[in-house]
Amino acid sequence: xxRPQTQGEGGPNIIDALLYKFRLALMRGAPLxxxxxxxxxxxxxxxxxxxxxxMKRFHAIDPANPRKPRKFGKVIVCYVDPSAVLGYPxxxxxxxxxxxxxxxxxxxVTLESMFLNxxxxxPGVVNVDGPSTEATLVKSATSSLSPNERLQQCFxxxxxxxxxxxxxxxxxxxxxxxxxxxxxxxxxxxxxTSTRMAVNTVAQTSKGLGFAMPTEMAExxxxxxxxxxxxxxxxxxxxxxxxxxxxxxxETFVTPGxxxxxxxxxxxxxxxxxxxxxxxxxxPMTVNTVLRTAMKVRTGCEEKETPRCTFCDGPMxxxxxxxxxxxxxxxxxxxxxxxxxxxxxxxxxxxCQNLCRDRKGALMLPxxxxxx
Amino acid sequence: MxxxxxxxxxxxxxxxxxxxxxxxxxLPDSFAPGTATLKDLLPWVRDNLLTERAELFMQxxxxxxxxxxLINETDWELEGELEYKIQDGDVIVFISTLHGG
Ligand SMILES: [Zn+2]
Numbered sequence: 001x002x003r004p005q006t007q008g009e010g011g012p013n014i015i016d017a018l019l020y021k022f023r024l025a026l027m028r029g030a031p032l033x034x035x036x037x038x039x040x041x042x043x044x045x046x047x048x049x050x051x052x053x054x055m056k057r058f059h060a061i062d063p064a065n066p067r068k069p070r071k072f073g074k075v076i077v078c079y080v081d082p083s084a085v086l087g088y089p090x091x092x093x094x095x096x097x098x099x100x101x102x103x104x105x106x107x108x109v110t111l112e113s114m115f116l117n118x119x120x121x122x123p124g125v126v127n128v129d130g131p132s133t134e135a136t137l138v139k140s141a142t143s144s145l146s147p148n149e150r151l152q153q154c155f156x157x158x159x160x161x162x163x164x165x166x167x168x169x170x171x172x173x174x175x176x177x178x179x180x181x182x183x184x185x186x187x188x189x190x191x192x193t194s195t196r197m198a199v200n201t202v203a204q205t206s207k208g209l210g211f212a213m214p215t216e217m218a219e220x221x222x223x224x225x226x227x228x229x230x231x232x233x234x235x236x237x238x239x240x241x242x243x244x245x246x247x248x249x250x251e252t253f254v255t256p257g258x259x260x261x262x263x264x265x266x267x268x269x270x271x272x273x274x275x276x277x278x279x280x281x282x283x284p285m286t287v288n289t290v291l292r293t294a295m296k297v298r299t300g301c302e303e304k305e306t307p308r309c310t311f312c313d314g315p316m317x318x319x320x321x322x323x324x325x326x327x328x329x330x331x332x333x334x335x336x337x338x339x340x341x342x343x344x345x346x347x348x349x350x351x352c353q354n355l356c357r358d359r360k361g362a363l364m365l366p367x368x369x370x371x372x
Numbered sequence: 373m374x375x376x377x378x379x380x381x382x383x384x385x386x387x388x389x390x391x392x393x394x395x396x397x398x399l400p401d402s403f404a405p406g407t408a409t410l411k412d413l414l415p416w417v418r419d420n421l422l423t424e425r426a427e428l429f430m431q432x433x434x435x436x437x438x439x440x441x442l443i444n445e446t447d448w449e450l451e452g453e454l455e456y457k458i459q460d461g462d463v464i465v466f467i468s469t470l471h472g473g
Pocket of ligand 1: 131309310311312314318348349350351352
């Protein structure tokens, strides 16, 4: 006989327990956001679908106190549609339906739209070319290719599954912030669980991206300046989310990604996930330990004067600036030529330079990474 | 009487099972009621139902870390895990909590 409640993680009150932890993390992350318009980033995976369900409950009128004002203004669901490179175009419609069922507006932004400017004008393209250690950027102010074709070309020249996953993440993150600005939202909610944040911490560190960690980990990131990005499921594990979704009958729309169905060693993210989740099995505190350590890291990346990467908008480390200066001096290029084809390291952060590293041929990026 | 059970796959787990989220199965006679356990069931599911890579479902003789198993809506950790004795009509749910499916 089926039992009425799922036992084990928080007992019969898993739904209330999860809502409580969501509220606490939200209050810590966005204490001054009363009345703000909120953008909820939904990918269709278990944690973001859980976030949508929780927001539906949080935003609902309290039947016991119907005159109590809601905390937020508009709530808008945002789906960044990667179907141009991953397929499954029907997911956008499924998420729009889920948003409508929660009485929220839904905006879908395609991944390829990130090859245009925010006002949808055409920025042209930049090709990253040359040997990986001395890659240069070559700008074409116009291109006959559609945004979709530019994305395809970009994706095809990425050399590894890790680079493909990173490119999708990068464009998705940019698209979410862009959609938030367009919709007038000053608060963005993301569905990252504690498990995912621990996996990201280890993966980002192994990719040499530790400099940006404070922004990734902060409960109240100070960057970007105009939008607060909060992860209100950060105190809940992936397992707790799975049990909540089962108990609350939350529908998810999981579609295959770059490495789905491939061996666990297919990319750094996959390998890291298997490593962290494997550790958790024998050492249940692993996730908390990683996160507590990561939250103590200070790198200065959030200081206002820290230069920003023109592609991912992430912080650029001082050292790589030094490296760039030395590099440029030893090259002794004539100034005019240097201006025409600047080194990738002059505008791209270490992570974005990494994306360009294993490329096959020239890598096509949006023209706005070189403003002139 | 052969054992008849329901298997469910979600959280991306279904991608390893031909995108089927729910499957009613009648187990072969070798699964004797009262003695057959989950330890017997997992390799049978792997060999008879799985359509993708086996290592994404099992590791050694159990499920891969990150896959949550519920037996009649109860976490299998409270039900003896592999030692749980299958009963007729059981609903056994496999939920992936992994990002990469
Ligand atoms: Zn960058």
